[in-house]
Amino acid sequence: MSKFSQFSRSLAIVKKDMLIFYLKGPVIIMGLLFPFFLFGAFLIGRNLSHEYLFVALISMTAFFTSTAVGPTIIPWETRGKTFERLMSSPISITTVLLGDMQASFYFGLFITSAISLIVIFLHISLNLLIFIPAVILALLTFSAMTILMSSYPPTDVPADVMMLSSLVKFTLLFISGIFVPLEKLPLYARAVSAISPLTYLVDALRYSTNLSGYFPLWIDLLALLLFALIFFFSGVAVHKKVLERRFT
Amino acid sequence: MEDIIKAEHLTKYYGDFLAVKDISFSVKKGEIFGFLGPNGAGKTTTIRMLTGILKPSEGKIRIFGLDAEKNMVSLKERMGIVPEMANPYIDLTAMQNMMLIGHLYGMKKKEMKERSIELLRLFGLYEKRDKKVHSFSKGMKQRLSLAMAMLPDPELLFLDEPTSGLDVMSARLIKRIIKDENKNGKTVFMSTHNMNDANELCNRIAIINHGKIVAIDTPERIKRIGREHTVIEFSVEPFRFDKNIVPDVEKVKVMGDKIRIYTKDVDTVIKNIVNYARKEGLKIISLNTQKPSLEDVFVYLVGGKNE
Numbered sequence: 001m002s003k004f005s006q007f008s009r010s011l012a013i014v015k016k017d018m019l020i021f022y023l024k025g026p027v028i029i030m031g032l033l034f035p036f037f038l039f040g041a042f043l044i045g046r047n048l049s050h051e052y053l054f055v056a057l058i059s060m061t062a063f064f065t066s067t068a069v070g071p072t073i074i075p076w077e078t079r080g081k082t083f084e085r086l087m088s089s090p091i092s093i094t095t096v097l098l099g100d101m102q103a104s105f106y107f108g109l110f111i112t113s114a115i116s117l118i119v120i121f122l123h124i125s126l127n128l129l130i131f132i133p134a135v136i137l138a139l140l141t142f143s144a145m146t147i148l149m150s151s152y153p154p155t156d157v158p159a160d161v162m163m164l165s166s167l168v169k170f171t172l173l174f175i176s177g178i179f180v181p182l183e184k185l186p187l188y189a190r191a192v193s194a195i196s197p198l199t200y201l202v203d204a205l206r207y208s209t210n211l212s213g214y215f216p217l218w219i220d221l222l223a224l225l226l227f228a229l230i231f232f233f234s235g236v237a238v239h240k241k242v243l244e245r246r247f248t
Numbered sequence: 249m250e251d252i253i254k255a256e257h258l259t260k261y262y263g264d265f266l267a268v269k270d271i272s273f274s275v276k277k278g279e280i281f282g283f284l285g286p287n288g289a290g291k292t293t294t295i296r297m298l299t300g301i302l303k304p305s306e307g308k309i310r311i312f313g314l315d316a317e318k319n320m321v322s323l324k325e326r327m328g329i330v331p332e333m334a335n336p337y338i339d340l341t342a343m344q345n346m347m348l349i350g351h352l353y354g355m356k357k358k359e360m361k362e363r364s365i366e367l368l369r370l371f372g373l374y375e376k377r378d379k380k381v382h383s384f385s386k387g388m389k390q391r392l393s394l395a396m397a398m399l400p401d402p403e404l405l406f407l408d409e410p411t412s413g414l415d416v417m418s419a420r421l422i423k424r425i426i427k428d429e430n431k432n433g434k435t436v437f438m439s440t441h442n443m444n445d446a447n448e449l450c451n452r453i454a455i456i457n458h459g460k461i462v463a464i465d466t467p468e469r470i471k472r473i474g475r476e477h478t479v480i481e482f483s484v485e486p487f488r489f490d491k492n493i494v495p496d497v498e499k500v501k502v503m504g505d506k507i508r509i510y511t512k513d514v515d516t517v518i519k520n521i522v523n524y525a526r527k528e529g530l531k532i533i534s535l536n537t538q539k540p541s542l543e544d545v546f547v548y549l550v551g552g553k554n555e
């Protein structure tokens with residue numbers, strides 16, 4: 001079985017995910033409405049520059065949209081017994097997960113791109129050569145994170161995974177440099193921030209405007225890439241490990 | 249003839265629980281091979297091992313002559329599988345479900361479209377092709393499931409209880425199509441807990457119980473396992489029976505107000521029944537002898553519930 005044919009079959013998974021999961025209620029709420037409420041709350045009563053707001057808005061949007069679909073797909077499929085149907089087809093579990101990851105990625109990409117157009121009204125100069133690669137890389141990283149999130153426990157209750165993954169997401173959001181710039185944090189808090197992949201997107205996006213970053217840009221991009229690889233491959237490994245427990 | 253499936257010493261544990269115990273069998277090209285057994289016998293577990301969903305705890309599987317564990321993804325290109333639960337995507341239409349399978353099997357777009365239409369017609373689902381499966385009955389879902397499995401025109405079909413719990417029309421249609429597929433040279437591995445289906449469809453049957461194969465042969469020859477036995481069926485009033493009274497009995501099964509006895513010694517058993525009835529003051533309502541049916545042999549081999 002060639003790698004290419006497995007990749008092209010993963011596109012069938014993407015299409016299926018788009019048809020089924022993009023319009024599910026929790027996806028719309030967590031992926032679309034929630035980031036904007038949060039953004040609103042963040043905005044109120046603070047006198048912040050356009051650049052600062054733009055970086056926060058795009059970071060939050062990218063983070064929440066690309067993690068909205070992914071965590072619950074496999075639990076849904078486990079519950080509906082469609083997962084056994086998929087695994088009965090000539091595709092590997094890696095192919096299925098690659099498809100699910102792309103479904104998260106494209107959802108994030110569509111909406112983040114649309115929201116990014118807001119830049120036209122903000123009178124800020126945006127370096128697209130930094131902005132586009134940073135956003136794409138981050139969307140990949142966050143999508144890969146959902147593969148890990150959906151892997152354990154091997155439940156067939158989507159709400160369980162929703163709750164756990166939300167918990168993780170909010171933790172990662174609050175420890176990232178999105179609300180308070182890293183340089184204003186005490187040293188220990190900066191160390192904690194370094195654990196969140198979102199930190200590196202925020203930092204990279206600051207370079208794409210005229211704000212200054214905390215880490216060198218290449219560190220931001222490299223960190224995102226490493227997170228993406230670690231999330232995806234550890235996610236696949238855990239899924240493989242618990243695979244049989246999904247068939248009862 | 250060529251072995252399409254060869255299973256050797258297959259064993260499966262779920263934790264400490266031994267669900268399938270050291271079973272071996274082979275399925276020949278062009279056969280409908282039936283796995284017949286009561287609920288919990290290990291049919292689904294075996295099919296899941298054969299189709300790579302579960303990894304055997306022990307044993308080897310060869311399919312089309314290849315080591316199944318090493319080649320599973322490519323072997324599946326030649327296999328169509330209907331898992332136990334009718335499980336198309338309920339949020340997709342019948343046609344979208346078909347196309348998904350077509351893509352997963354790497355079929356060409358035109359080919360998968362044409363064949364989907366042909367199969368949906370065959371299964372009486374064409375009019376509903378653009379309806380979400382959500383609204384389908386169990387029988388329709390199962391028909392769609394089989395249509396999906398047949399889409400890539402696989403040489404080998406695995407069907408886990410394909411007619412279980414369906415309306416009569418769906419069950420009949422599915423059985424007819426399984427026979428037609430087989431006539432066209434396809435090999436079929438199916439499981440069922442229904443004797444009549446096994447008898448009607450299968451060239452060979454393996455009877456499985458508590459994870460073990462207890463018999464494996466053609467339906468006719470399996471019936472012959474019971475040939476030296478006779479089934480004595482009788483009924484007494486008031487209804488009472490102590491099975492220790494009757495010697496030389498192989499098996500006793502109470503069915504409603506009748507008692508069925510499996511024995512090799514008709515003479516002794518009947519005399520004993522009559523004596524027993526006389527002594528206890530019971531009235532014999534009916535008493536007859538029969539040659540065992542496939543069902544009797546099945547009951548004899550796997551044991552009845554209300555012994």
Ligand SMILES: Nc1ncnc2c1ncn2[C@@H]1O[C@H](COP(=O)(O)OP(=O)(O)O)[C@@H](O)[C@H]1O
Nearest residue numbers: 247248262267286287288289290291292293294
């Ligand atoms: N995932 C599982 N975990 C633990 N026990 C299981 C699991 N699946 C099946 N079993 C047990 O294994 C036995 C065989 O089950 P199964 O293969 O589904 O039987 P059948 O399909 O013949 O009804 C049953 O006793 C069942 O309870």
Ligand SMILES: [Mg+2]
Nearest residue numbers: 291292293332
């Ligand atoms: Mg079963």
